[in-house]
Amino acid sequence: VPSVNSAYHHGDLRRAVLDAAVDAIAEAGPATLSLRDLARRANVSHAAPAYHFVDKAGLLTALATEGFGTLADSLLEAERRTGQFLEVGVAYVRFAVDHQSYFEVMFRPDLYNADDPELRVARERARHALIFGAGGAENRATDLSAANVAAWSLVHGFASLWLNGSLPPEFSGDPDDAARAVAGLLFRS
Amino acid sequence: VPSVNSAYHHGDLRRAVLDAAVDAIAEAGPATLSLRDLARRANVSHAAPAYHFVDKAGLLTALATEGFGTLADSLLEAERRTGQFLEVGVAYVRFAVDHQSYFEVMFRPDLYNADDPELRVARERARHALIFGAGGAENRATDLSAANVAAWSLVHGFASLWLNGSLPPEFSGDPDDAARAVAGLLFRS
DNA sequence: TGTACATCAGTGAACGCGCGTTCACTGATGTAC
DNA sequence: TGTACATCAGTGAACGCGCGTTCACTGATGTAC
Numbered sequence: 001v002p003s004v005n006s007a008y009h010h011g012d013l014r015r016a017v018l019d020a021a022v023d024a025i026a027e028a029g030p031a032t033l034s035l036r037d038l039a040r041r042a043n044v045s046h047a048a049p050a051y052h053f054v055d056k057a058g059l060l061t062a063l064a065t066e067g068f069g070t071l072a073d074s075l076l077e078a079e080r081r082t083g084q085f086l087e088v089g090v091a092y093v094r095f096a097v098d099h100q101s102y103f104e105v106m107f108r109p110d111l112y113n114a115d116d117p118e119l120r121v122a123r124e125r126a127r128h129a130l131i132f133g134a135g136g137a138e139n140r141a142t143d144l145s146a147a148n149v150a151a152w153s154l155v156h157g158f159a160s161l162w163l164n165g166s167l168p169p170e171f172s173g174d175p176d177d178a179a180r181a182v183a184g185l186l187f188r189s
Numbered sequence: 190v191p192s193v194n195s196a197y198h199h200g201d202l203r204r205a206v207l208d209a210a211v212d213a214i215a216e217a218g219p220a221t222l223s224l225r226d227l228a229r230r231a232n233v234s235h236a237a238p239a240y241h242f243v244d245k246a247g248l249l250t251a252l253a254t255e256g257f258g259t260l261a262d263s264l265l266e267a268e269r270r271t272g273q274f275l276e277v278g279v280a281y282v283r284f285a286v287d288h289q290s291y292f293e294v295m296f297r298p299d300l301y302n303a304d305d306p307e308l309r310v311a312r313e314r315a316r317h318a319l320i321f322g323a324g325g326a327e328n329r330a331t332d333l334s335a336a337n338v339a340a341w342s343l344v345h346g347f348a349s350l351w352l353n354g355s356l357p358p359e360f361s362g363d364p365d366d367a368a369r370a371v372a373g374l375l376f377r378s
Numbered sequence: 379t380g381t382a383c384a385t386c387a388g389t390g391a392a393c394g395c396g397c398g399t400t401c402a403c404t405g406a407t408g409t410a411c
Numbered sequence: 412t413g414t415a416c417a418t419c420a421g422t423g424a425a426c427g428c429g430c431g432t433t434c435a436c437t438g439a440t441g442t443a444c
Contacts, residue, residue, distance in 0.1 A: 010388075029299065031220030036430060045389045050431070052387085107353050110218065114354075144357055149347070149367075150374045154339060157346025161338075164296050165303075168333055178338075185339045186375045199421075225397060234422045239398070241420085 014062070016042040017049050021063055025101035030060060030111055060105050060112040061119055067102030068122035071095050075129035085132040086180065086187040089155040092130070093179040096159035103159070154186050155179065205231040206238050207252055214290035219249060219300055249294050249301040250308055256291030257311035260284050264318035274321040275369065275376040278344040281319070282368040285348035292348070343375055344368065 010016065020041035024033055035049040035056060042049075053059040071092070078091035096103040105111060106123075113119065131140045131148055144152070161167050162175055171178045199205065209230035213222055224238040224245060231238075242248040260281070267280035285292040294300060302308065320329045320337055333341070350356050351364055360367045 013388080029220055029297075031218055034430065046430095047390075047432085048388055051389095055431085107349070107355060108218075109354060143359075146370050147374060149350075149356065149360060150343060150371045153346035153350060153371060154343040154375070155346070156350055157342035157344070157348075158338070159346075160296070160349055161342060161345055165298060166296060167338065170332075171338060181335050182339045182342060185336060186343070202421080223397065235397095236399085236423075237421055240422095244398085 010044060010048075013042070013044060013048060013052050016044070017052065017059065018063055018066070021059060022101040025104060030101075030105045030108065033060075035059070057112050061116045063102065064106045064112050065116070065119045065122045067099065067106045068119070068126040070099065070102065071106070072122065072126040072129045075126065079129070079132065085151070086183055088130070088132060089151060089183045089187060090176055090179050092152075092155040093159045093162070093175055093183075096156075096163060097175045100163055103163070107156075150186060151183075154183055158182055199233060199237075202231070202233060202237060202241055203251070205233070206241065206248065207255070210248060210252055211290040214293060219290075219294050219297065222249075224248070246301050250305045252291065253295045253301050254305070254308045254311045256288065256295045257308070257315040259288060259291065260295070261311065261315040261318045264315065268318070268321065274340070275372055277319070277321060278340060278372045278376060279365055279368050281341075281344040282348045282351070282364050282372075285345075285352060286364045289352055292352070296345075339375060340372075343372055347371055 017038050020038045021033065023041060024037060033056060036046045038049050038059075039046040049059065053062060074091045074095045075088050078087045081087070127144075128140070128142075130152055131142075131144065158179055159175075162172065162178070165172075167178075171182075206227050209227045210222065212230060213226060222245060225235045227238050227248075228235040238248065242251065263280045263284045264277050267276045270276070316333075317329070317331070319341055320331075320333065347368055348364075351361070351367070354361075356367075360371075
């Protein structure tokens with residue numbers, strides 16, 4: 001257990017700044033984020049975030065990497081639990097709604113270092129988890145088929161429209177049920 | 190024809206600033222847009238954009254309104270021309286790709302005045318054009334069914350993933366063909 | 379176990395910059411007579 | 412048709428602010444002996 005009360009050697013500056021970033025993004029989006037604001041939120045000196053993450057792109061790279069990891073975990077968990085492709089899609093929407101700040105960053109690669117090695121690994125893992133293996137996780141294909149892209153597009157679009165408030169009131173209650181109803185039209189056929 | 194060379198009374202400051210905004214958004218996205226930068230691009234004084242549009246939200250409201258108008262036109266034209274729902278979806282993707290700057294603003298209502306009367310009219314017209322009337326344009330429904338939302342989600346998601354470079358190389362050639370192949374999986378059934 | 383020293387994580391004052399906003403102004407256009 | 416005046420679109424100098432970056436520093440931790 002690190003000594004958090006010490007003025008120097010924060011203990012987990014990285015975590016504190018990332019958490020502050022999640023809050024800040026929830027309030028105003030990722031593009032207008034300022035390192036000085038994150039420092040204020042995390043109660044560290046204004047230079048600390050830049051010292052740790054180099055710059056804003058570095059910070060958002062770390063955040064996106066974490067996001068892709070969590071997304072991959074969620075999708076794999078849904079597949080393991082239900083064995084249904086439809087529920088993997090519902091988990092995708094669930095992730096976007098539950099982790100909106102992460103989701104907003106992950107799909108704006110202009111904001112971060114899209115060729116960072118750790119990020120690429122996490123992103124590939126998430127993409128791979130999106131491909132439902134007919135014979136189980138071990139023999140799933142590596143490339144995305146048109147059907148994979150259609151399914152991805154549908155859940156990604158639904159999540160985006162849900163998040164930005166474009167959907168009419170009937171659809172803005174529980175995202176799981178709405179996602180299941182909408183995605184079911186494609187996934188069952 | 191307005192006298193464009195006159196230093197005062199630009200002639201069409203509104204158009205010039207909106208066009209500058211489209212360029213600036215294409216380069217760096219809508220969130221980091223600065224009114225002073227637009228003034229530089231449009232060759233007007235730094236205070237002119239704010240004088241004309243009040244603030245950044247006012248500018249982006251005008252831009253989003255124009256975008257929803259163009260989108261509605263495109264969708265209705267596709268329906269009239271082909272009579273096929275699939276081609277309305279393809280036109281949606283085509284619009285997003287051809288007018289990326291507009292598309293990026295339109296679905297980020299936090300950036301503009303989402304309850305502006307003119308904007309609401311344009312947005313409703315686009316939403317309405319998205320609902321394919323089985324018996325022609327005059328007797329289409331007003332509410333979005335689950336099938337409508339599925340179709341909208343699919344083309345919106347496909348356009349988003351295409352624009353942010355998430356799709357694998359096989360899909361990043363001509364968006365029309367790729368969109369037709371992917372959307373066909375849902376629309377034909 | 380005790381001391382010396384290197385390392386490393388974070389500090390905080392200072393800087394220059396671009397931003398939005400204010401405000402007194404200027405010059406073109408429209409209207410009244 | 413000609414003149415006077417009000418209006419309105421845009422100007423440009425000035426302001427204060429928050430930002431990222433730099434840099435000499437400080438204090439905790441780890442390692443060598």
